[in-house]
Amino acid sequence: xxxxxxxxxxxxxxxxxxxxxxxxxxxxxxxxxxxxxxxxxxxxxxxxxxxxxxxxxxxxxxxxxxxxxxxxxxxxxxxxxxxxxxxxxxxxxxxxxxxxxxxxxxxxxxxxxxxxxxxxxxxxxxxxxxxxxxxxxxxxxxxxxxxxxxxxxxxxxxxxxxxxxxxxxxxxxxxxxxxxxxxxxxxxxxxxxxxxxxxxxxxxxxxxxxxxxxxxxxxxxxxxxxxxxxxxxxxxxxxxxxxxxxxxxxxxxxxxxxxxxxxxxxxxxxxxxxxxxxxxxxxxxxxxxxxxxxxxxxxxxxxxxxxxxxxxxxxxxxxxxxxxxxxxxxxxxxxxxxxxxxxxxxxxxxxxxxxxxxxxxxxxxxxxxxxxxxxxxxxxxxxxxxxxxxxxxxxxxxxxxxxxxxxxxxxxxxxxxxxxxxxxxxxxxxxxxxxxxxxxxxxxxxxxxxxxxxxxxxxxxxxxxxxxxxxxxxxxxxxxxxxxxxxxxxxxxxxxxxxxxxxxxxxxxxxxxxxxxxxxxxxxxxxxxxxxxxxxxxxxxxxxxxxxxxxxxxxxxxxxxxxxxxxx
Ligand code: ATP
Ligand code: MG
Numbered sequence: 001x002x003x004x005x006x007x008x009x010x011x012x013x014x015x016x017x018x019x020x021x022x023x024x025x026x027x028x029x030x031x032x033x034x035x036x037x038x039x040x041x042x043x044x045x046x047x048x049x050x051x052x053x054x055x056x057x058x059x060x061x062x063x064x065x066x067x068x069x070x071x072x073x074x075x076x077x078x079x080x081x082x083x084x085x086x087x088x089x090x091x092x093x094x095x096x097x098x099x100x101x102x103x104x105x106x107x108x109x110x111x112x113x114x115x116x117x118x119x120x121x122x123x124x125x126x127x128x129x130x131x132x133x134x135x136x137x138x139x140x141x142x143x144x145x146x147x148x149x150x151x152x153x154x155x156x157x158x159x160x161x162x163x164x165x166x167x168x169x170x171x172x173x174x175x176x177x178x179x180x181x182x183x184x185x186x187x188x189x190x191x192x193x194x195x196x197x198x199x200x201x202x203x204x205x206x207x208x209x210x211x212x213x214x215x216x217x218x219x220x221x222x223x224x225x226x227x228x229x230x231x232x233x234x235x236x237x238x239x240x241x242x243x244x245x246x247x248x249x250x251x252x253x254x255x256x257x258x259x260x261x262x263x264x265x266x267x268x269x270x271x272x273x274x275x276x277x278x279x280x281x282x283x284x285x286x287x288x289x290x291x292x293x294x295x296x297x298x299x300x301x302x303x304x305x306x307x308x309x310x311x312x313x314x315x316x317x318x319x320x321x322x323x324x325x326x327x328x329x330x331x332x333x334x335x336x337x338x339x340x341x342x343x344x345x346x347x348x349x350x351x352x353x354x355x356x357x358x359x360x361x362x363x364x365x366x367x368x369x370x371x372x373x374x375x376x377x378x379x380x381x382x383x384x385x386x387x388x389x390x391x392x393x394x395x396x397x398x399x400x401x402x403x404x405x406x407x408x409x410x411x412x413x414x415x416x417x418x419x420x421x422x423x424x425x426x427x428x429x430x431x432x433x434x435x436x437x438x439x440x441x442x443x444x445x446x447x448x449x450x451x452x453x454x455x456x457x458x459x460x461x462x463x464x465x466x467x468x469x470x471x472x473x474x475x476x477x478x479x480x481x482x483x484x485x486x487x488x489x490x491x492x493x494x495x496x497x498x499x500x501x502x503x504x505x506x507x508x509x510x511x512x513x514x515x516x517x518x519x520x521x522x523x524x525x526x527x528x529x530x531x532x533x534x535x536x537x538x539x540x541x542x543x544x545x546x547x548x549x550x551x552x553x554x555x556x557x558x559x560x561x562x563x564x565x566x567x568x
Contacts, residue, residue, distance in 0.1 A: 008319035010260055014052055014225060026058030027224045030084070031065040031098075031214070034076035034198070036274035037289040037296040038083045040331075041229075044265040044314040049227055050089040061221055062091035066099045067213050069197040077198065079289070083297035087307055098213045099200040101220055105208045106160065108216055108251050109171060109189055113152045117250045118189055119145055120155040121172050128170070131177070132185055138178035139185045145174065159192055162205045166192050173212075175246060183243045187211060215244040219253035230261040265317050266325045269479040269497075270295040271486050279492065286480070292532075292544050293480045293500050303477065304520050304530030304546035309338040325485055335547045339520050339528045344372040344379055346515075347417070347462045348523040348543075350474055350506040352391040354466065357422065359441045360388040365465075369449060370418045382511045386419050389466040391507045396461040397438060399427065406459035408438070415460040417524065421446040462524050469507035472541035474529070476502040508541065520546060 007015060017023045028049040032038060038046075053060040062084060066072050084091070098105075112118040121128065121144045133139035147155075159169055171190035179185055189212045196202040218226045230240070244259045266272055271280070272295060280286045280294070289296050292303035300310065313334040317326050347370070367383040392408070401409035408414045413423045420442040428437035446455050483495035515521060520530045528546040536542040 009321065010048065010225070010227060010262060010319050011052060011055075013260060014056060017224070018056060023224045025224075026053050026056045027060070027222055028053045028058065028227060029061040029063045029218065029221060029223050031061075031063040031217075032080050033065045033068065033071075033210075034073065034080060035068065035071040036076060036278055037079050037294075037298050039272050039274075039277065039297065040267050040270065040295045040300070040310075040313075041265045041272040042083075043087065043297060043310050044317065044319075045227070045229065046084055046087055046089060047311055047314045048262070048319060050084075052225070052227075054089075058224075059094060060089070060091060061094040061096055061223070063217060063221070064095075064097045064099075064199070065210065065214065065217075066097050066197070066199055067208050067210055069193060069195050069200075069207060072198050074198050079298060083301075086297065086301060087310065096217075096221065097199050098208070098217050099197060101213070101217055102200060102204055102208070104220060105213055105216060106206075109208070109212070110153065110156065112173070112189070112250060113156060113171075114149055115250060116149065116174065118152070118171055118173050119147050120152050120159070120169050121145070121186075122169050125167055128188075132182070133177070135182070141177050142172075142186070145186070156190070159190070159206050160204070162194070164192055166194055168192060171206075173243075173246070175243075181239055181242055183211070183240055184246070187243060211240060211243050212247060215247050215257070215259070216251070216253065218257040218259075219248065219255050222255045223257040226257045226259040228259055228261050229264045261321070262319050263321055263323045265314065266323070266485070266487060267295055267331065268325050268328050268484050269481045269486070270328070271481070271492065273487055276487070276492055280480075285493075285496065290534075292475070293477050301518075302533050303544055304518070304528065305335055306338045306342065306520065309334040312338065328479060332547050335528070336549070339522065339546065341375075343520045343522045343528055345370075345374070345524050346512055346521045347384065347464055347509045348472070348474070348506055348512065348526065348529070349391040349393050349462065349464050349469075350476075350504050350523075350526060351394040352464075352505075352507050353394045353397055353435065354437045355390045355392050355422070355463070356437060356439050357388050357390070357442045358425070358439050362388055364388065365467075366447075368418045368447075384418060384509055384511070385465045385468045386416075387465045387467050390416070390463045391466055391469060392416075392438075392461055392463050397424070397435070399435065406457075407461055408440075408459075413457045415446070415448075415457050416463045417460050418448045419463065420444070420448070421455060421457055462526075464507045464509050466507075468510045470510060470513055470541060472506045472508050472512075472543050474504050474506040474543045474545065475532070476504065476545045478502075506543070508543075512541075513538070515541075515543075522549075525549070 030046050030049040050060045121142045123142050131140045170188050172186045172188050175184045177185050188209050190206045190208055193207050194205045241259050290298035290302045313331045366386045368386050369381045370384045371381055372379040396407040398405050398409050408424050410424050415421050422440045422442045424438050424440050426439040430436045478500050480500045481495045482497045486495045489495045515531050517531050517533045520528055522528050527548040529543050532542040532544050
């Protein structure tokens with residue numbers, strides 16, 4: 001780490017623990033629940049957990065936190081593994097599951113019962129909720145709280161043996177029903193669910209709760225630093241750490257991990273709640289978890305976001321204790337910077353308007369030399385065919401143009417990039433009065449790159465030769481929500497941006513026939529684009545816009561953000 005780079009508070013703790021000799025090796029874990037696809041918030045957690053271990057020569061577990069079989073699936077497990085690998089991290093032989101420990105967890109629960117730290121409650125879920133109290137009122141003890149150890153052990157064994165139906169009994173910790181921290185009011189440890197488990201099969205019909213399984217799994221794996229997210233950490237009634245520590249204090253596992261909380265990363269105009277992401281998928285609001293508008297890793301990969309940009313983004317967002325909402329512009333700028341450096345330039349016309357060069361010979365094609373990257377001559381050049389009929393962008397022509405409009409207007413001149421200067425002589429309309437073609441003349445003395453080409457005009461526009469153009473369906477993505485913080489709205493339907501996807505029929509320069517899936521290019525003057533990894537084929541090109549060239553939302557977003565951060 002460079003000296004100028006400030007350590008975040010977690011890296012500082014880790015640094016101190018290594019220096020003091022408290023630990024000789026750092027062991028972390030990334031513990032996703034396989035109940036959905038990973039999203040941009042998880043990218044932060046992955047980079048943090050794998051990052052701090054890698055930086056110090058430590059190890060990281062990928063632990064599938066599969067304690068809730070009703071919502072989990074193999075599809076999600078596979079997606080999680082694919083996404084972590086894609087981000088460039090490797091757990092090697094350290095892929096584990098909370099379900100690997102179901103036997104040990106069951107034993108621990110029995111021990112807790114023997115110690116008087118847990119009891120079987122037979123209230124219904126509704127009654128348990130009523131007994132729980134509120135933030136201002138203490139809870140009440142369940143009438144079953146004082147069952148004998150023998151009775152509890154017997155009931156718990158029979159819960160496991162499948163003698164009871166879902167919800168008939170629940171195992172709870174015996175802590176304190178009047179604790180100001182709601183999590184300490186006799187939380188549930190085990191519930192009955194007669195459903196098979198995607199990893200453990202049908203061996204179990206009782207499943208441990210997250211809070212119980214989590215800390216003990218950390219202990220079994222000898223995790224030195226268990227990095228967890230909290231939201232609204234300062235509110236003691238929401239704090240999970242006292243419970244985490246309570247289980248460790250009671251059960252005294254051979255190894256004691258330490259939990260450290262950091263704040264969630266929230267991205268403006270995006271949801272990072274799995275429940276809300278699920279709604280978007282289930283209701284068909286998007287095409288799937290990997291819809292390029294989704295803030296999921298799968299969606300961002302398909303959209304064409306480079307890994308380097310995502311990693312840079314979470315570095316810039318930083319690790320903090322305070323809740324934060326990061327502007328979409330920060331992410332997009334990371335993408336622009338990465339692609340600005342990497343991506344080759346090409347030309348494409350998204351909303352084509354035909355230009356006929358009346359003084360250009362018919363059946364003639366000239367090959368124009370075009371630079372692949374203005375800042376990196378080592379990336380070479382390519383040839384672009386130039387001919388009598390060309391496509392230009394509709395909005396590069398304006399009939400009643402203001403004086404400062406330096407693109408094409410009647411009687412005006414413009415340079416075609418890597419081509420000639422042309423003048424607009426005549427506007428052709430259809431019967432409805434729309435402009436359908438421009439008849440122009442070119443100046444043969446102005447071919448780019450030749451000695452006599454230095455006649456200057458103010459505007460330069462891009463173009464594609466009609467005869468040689470490749471047709472493409474181009475998907476112009478914008479943010480999925482109009483609300484700066486859609487996580488905070490109850491009903492996401494009203495917060496959707498109806499213009500999050502526009503599809504146009506574009507024209508590509510012939511060199512783009514070579515564009516491979518996942519490869520990003522800059523369409524000059526338009527933005528960064530890539531071929532869709534699922535739907536694109538040589539016969540029918542489907543191109544996604546990754547990001548525009550300029551941050552057109554910056555101003556708007558700044559205002560929204562100021563309001564938002566005052567609220568948070
Ligand atoms: P749920 O809200 O359903 O629990 P989750 O978003 O917490 O979902 P998990 O699969 O439990 O999803 O998360 C795995 C890990 O990723 C956890 O350690 C969690 O702390 C971390 N994580 C989840 N969301 C974010 C986020 N927005 N920012 C940073 N880390 C996150
Ligand atoms: Mg979680």
